Structure formats: structure tokens, C-alpha cells
Amino acid sequence: MGPLYPQGIINSEFNILIAVLIGAVFGFILEASGFTNTRKLAGVFYGYDATVIKVFFTAAMTAAIGLLIMHYLGWIDVKLTFYPKTFWIPTLIGGAIMGLGFIVGGFCPGTSLCAAATGKIDAVVFIGGVMLGIFGFIFTYDWLFAGLRKSGKMGDVDIAQWLGISDGLFIFIMIIITLVSFVVFQKWQDSQTKNMEQRDLNELGLHKPE
Amino acid sequence: MKTNLKEKIIFALLLIGGIAAIFMPNYKKHPKVLRSEFLLQELNKKERYISADELAKSLIEKDPSIILIDVRSKEDYGHFTLDGAINVPMEDLLKDDYLGYLDQDVYKTVLFSNGTSLADEAWMIMKSHAYEGNYVLKGGLNNWFKTIIDPQKPSEIAEMPEREAYEFRRGASMFFTGVSAGGVGSSGAAPKKAKAAPRPMVKRKKKAVSGGCG
Amino acid sequence: MSNKRKKRTKWLKQFKFNKRSNKYINSYVGGFLLGLLIIVALYFSGEGLGSSGGYRDVAVAVLDKVSPDYAQGNSYIGPRLASGESPLKTWLVFELIGVIMGAILSGAIFNRLHLRIGKAPHITNKKRLLFAVIGGILWGVGTQLGRGCTSGLVLSGMAVNSLSGYIGLIGIFGFGFIFAFIFKSIWIKTNK
Secondary structure: OEOOHHHOOOOHHHHHHHHHHHHHHHHHHHHHHOOOOHHHHHHHHHOOOOHHHHHHHHHHHHHHHHHHHHHHOOOEOHHHOOOOOEEHHHHHHHHHHHHHHHHHHOOOHHHHHHHHHOOEHHHHHHHHHHHHHHHHHHHHHHHHHHHHHOOOEEEOOEHHHHHOOOHHHHHHHHHHHHHHHHHHHHHHHHHHHOOOOHHHHHHHOOOOOO | OOOOHHHHHHHHHHHHHHHHHHOOOOOOOOOOOOOHHHHHHHHHOOOOEEOHHHHHHHHHOOOOOEEEEEOOOHHHHHHOOOOOOEEOOHHHOOOHHHHHHHOOOOOEEEEEOOOOHHHHHHHHHHHHOOOOOEEEEOOHHHHHHHHHHOOOOOOOOOOHHHHHHHHHHHHHHHHHHOOOHHHOOOOOOHHHHHHHOOOOOOOHHHHHHHOOOO | OHHHHHHHHHHHHHHHHHHHOOOOOOHHHHHHHHHHHHHHHHHHHOOOOOOHHHHHHHHHHHHHHHOHHHHHHOOOOHHHHOOOOOOOOOHHHHHHHHHHHHHHHHHHHOOOOOOEOOOOOOOOHHHHHHHHHHHHHHHHHHHHHHOOOHHHHHHHHHHOOEHHHHHHHHHHHHHHHHHHHHOHHHOOOOOO
């Protein structure tokens, strides 16, 4: 059965249409959840706004469960779909660079696009920066990044099997961690927002804890 | 933590889903063998082919992303091959030694044999292991000599594109052999001359080190 | 009479208050829908939601337009131009076009389409824009080195249980918390 396009069940025109539609829903959810608000995004790192953790982990875990169930029912072959190959060294270093970029810039590439679309000037500038960074990477690739980007190659690695447990058990453990983190981050948010003025919180779409 | 009904439902779904997940079977361990229907479909696509003209153009331009892989036997490789080609005989195809060339998404690996079919088989085997970035030289070495090294002059009434192609091939032939195309008499003589002639090496590795992005 | 008037001003006040506050959908509902969307994307197109890949495709297209020889000879992006198809004709680029439309739609519905600079109140506009461009450059390099961003690498990677996604998660959020501590003054007013 699935995925449909890689197996030629739907044609490329339909696939493009799907891409636009999925993108539209993606953009809508990000905007409606408040991901165009750079203070909300940064808030997760300082505890005053747990939105990012809530949205992000609910999404990842919902998808992880759904895919495993669909795999069990034979509806989708996950190995024919998008599956990031693991190159642990560049991903960890790149991740750290992105983490720094998140704190300094206040966006990630997806959220900045939504924010720019809704008129945030800082997001437009941020996107300009991303493009500059990509051009810089391309220009310096051969003598700076080529070796590093290809180092630490591990292939298609499933984290559960890498840890030596079943996929389902791993997802279960992650869900427990997720639910606990929801409680922790909510508590943190409550403690941080308790002393803030409601006027400041309005911009974040939050309310003081009772 | 204050939660409303929507949130409670989502938490419950996550928890139930998580518990159900424990009893679900694993994703397959070595999943890199693709399904036959998918393979068949890929095989019917012609995107894997690169024509002799395209390859010649890339080699003349010293495209750093091209790697040539000769999939014929060691003897054939020793007898004659394209400059800069790496020999990966069919039986060694899946050895780890060559994984860096064959399973990657950075280079454009061009497989070739005498004709198309052996290289095609090699491509198929690699595709079934989901190796990426591999292409097949259409027509193989035979066609390479016919079109690039010893191009046939088109008839007087030929269309413009054909004449242009011929002009390009004559230039390419000179580039690869150091001899004007008209001077190469029989195609049988071409390989020997070609081998001795100064031709561009695909200095992929050296390029990567010395760099220079300009 | 006065009682009625009081009621009216109270109602008005509330209206004003609502207009000033940002209404966002419930975070868990948003996340749940996003999770379903990831499944839909994988089921139909076999693609993970992403964005940095689309940015790269745009960069490749620009370079190919400005200097085709350089672009095709570059060992990082050259292979992407090998097929002869436009580098913009990728799933991610079309998805990003959709993202822009969806964000504008949501912004219109929730009355958030305004030109403005988002920042912490104590930071000047100039500083905020400078930080935004620096942050952007870091993301540009980081995504290419790390093979994806928060949506493509981490979110979609976690959905398919890939090790890569979790390494990205540790990279971005793990290091994010460390850097957040160092650069606290960008977002939090410190009493100095």
C-alpha cells in the first residue's frame, strides 16, 4: 500500500498538488499554534512558554504511534518513505550550530517562513540570513565541510533497534517521557508567568496560572 | 496542571497508543532491500541513463562530481578502460570496500561495461539495496567509441541538431584522443590511440583536498 | 442605570482586551493535527515535512541561474543539477509554497497580519534584526551540515524512529538550552 507516490500509485502532478495542500495545513497549524511569535519560540528555553514542547512532542509521538500501527496493518512501508540516513558527527555538530541559531535568531527555517508570510520583518531578515548561510556552505563545501559532512556514517539506523529494544517499547518509553515533560514544562511555565503582568502575557496568548 | 477535555482525550490517546505500540511488530531490521514492484517501476524509468555525449561533456568540463565505475572483469579493465575509472567487478559489487562510491548522495557514479546490459544489471542490484546516486552509461564503451571517439559525419541533408552534435563529438574526440576525428581511420585502432593519448583524469579526490571553489 | 453602564464598559473592556491578546489554538490539539499531517505526507508522497531542503533547492536554483558552470561543477550541488530538471521542481519547494499560503490564511483568520518586528521588549529593533540575520546564517550552515532542520530532520525523523532524528533533537534542543543560558539577555531582561 503506502507510500503511494514512491510506488507509482499516484502520478507526479497529484503528488505536487498534495505537496501544496500539506504545506498549507502545515503552515496553518504552525501559525495558529503561535510559532510565528518569536517570543513564544524562545520561551521554551527560558520556561515562560511551553508551547513548543507541547506541539512538537505531541506531533512527533502521534506520528510515531500512527506509523507503527499503519506498519502493523501493512498500510505503509516506512522504509520506502523519507528516512534520514544517520551521519552522527555532522548531525550533532550541525544540530549544535542550529541550537545556537535558534537562541540568537529566534526562529527555525519553517517557522520563519510562516512568520515572514504574516508580516514579521525580523523573520524576513532571518530568511535572508539562512540563504546567506546556505550559499556560504556551498561555496566553502570542498575545503571546509565535505569531509565533516560525510563523517560518522551509520546508514539507515532505527533508534530502537540501535538501543536493542523493540520499536513499540521505545515509542512507549518516549510517550511516558513526553507526558512527564508536559507536566514539568507546564509547572515551569506557571512558576515563570506567575510574576509576569497579564499585559506581557497577552502577547504570548497565555494566562496567568490561578 | 489544569487540563480541559480536549487535552485529556489527547493524553489518553497517546497513552493507549503507547501501550498498544509495545505489542506491535518491529520495523524490519535490514530493510534496505526494496520491493520488486518498486524496482520494476524504477527499471522502467530511463532516468538512470547518461548518454555518451552527456558524459563527454561532463568529463571535458572536469565535473568533480562524476565517478566512473568499470563493472567488467579485472582482465578487461586491465586491457582497456576509461581514464580515471575505478574497477568494481560484478562479484565485488556489494563488498564494503566500495560502499563509499556506490551508496552515497554526493557523487554521480557512472557505471559502464562494454554494452549497456552488464552495467544495467549492476545498477539493478545496487538499486535493490537502495543505493543512490548511480547512473548507467547508455550503450557502454562500444557506443562511447562509436559516438565520441570516432563520430560519423552526418549526411548533407541532416538536421541542424545532428550537425551540432557531430561538431561537438569531433571536438570531444580530439580532446580525448589528441587526434582529429578525421584522422582516426578504423574504430579498431581507436582504443589503442585513445589509451596513449593525454586525456583528462577525473581527479576527484585531489580536487576535494586542494579545493578551490571558483 | 449606572449598573447597566458598568456592565457595558465591562463588556467593552473585555472586547478591547480580546483584541489585544493573541488567540492561539490549543497546543496539544495543534500538535495532534501536526502528527496526523506527518502521517498523511508520508502515506501519500513518502516525504517528511521539511523546510531547509526547500531553502537549499532555492539556493541551488539561484546559483544555477547566475552561474550555471559554477553550479554544475560544484561538488555539493552539482549532482542535484545532473538530471537536467529544474531544482525548483521538488516536493519540498511546493510544500513551502503551501506553507506560505497556510500561514497567511491563519494570520488572516486570527487577525495577525501586521508588519512588525517580533522581539523581547527591552531589545532595540536594530539589535533584533542583527541577531536575526546572524541566527539565520547559523541555521543555513547548520541545516546543510546536519542534513535537515527541526521539521525535516527532527520531527519527521522522530516519527519514523530514526536515530538521526533523535541526534538532531539532542543537537538542537540540548545545545539550545546551553546557549539559552549564555545568551539570556537577548530574551529576558536582566536586572543590571
